[in-house]
Amino acid sequence: MARIERIKQRLDNWALWKERDGRGGLGFYTSSSFLRIAVDNGSGGDPLLSTVDEVEALKTDEAVTSLLGS
Secondary structure, three states: OHHHHHHHHHHHHHHHHHHHHHHHHOOOOOEOOOOOOEOOOOOOOOOOOOOOOHHHHHHHHHHHHHHHOO
8 A cells, every 4th residue: 555655646746837837837846845935926835835846757757758659
């Protein structure tokens, strides 16, 4: 069950990343790690509660996109 939970976490991370991409955030940083303030005019929600692992999200996106070509 731990593996299924890890996959769910990874897909949830990717979904949040894609949602930000759809709002014009390019899928990347919506908070400053130094200032802890939103850099997308606050539309990304509380940056402390909605952090995204950018590298993992990009790898997941590439994997999902590769499935479309099959």
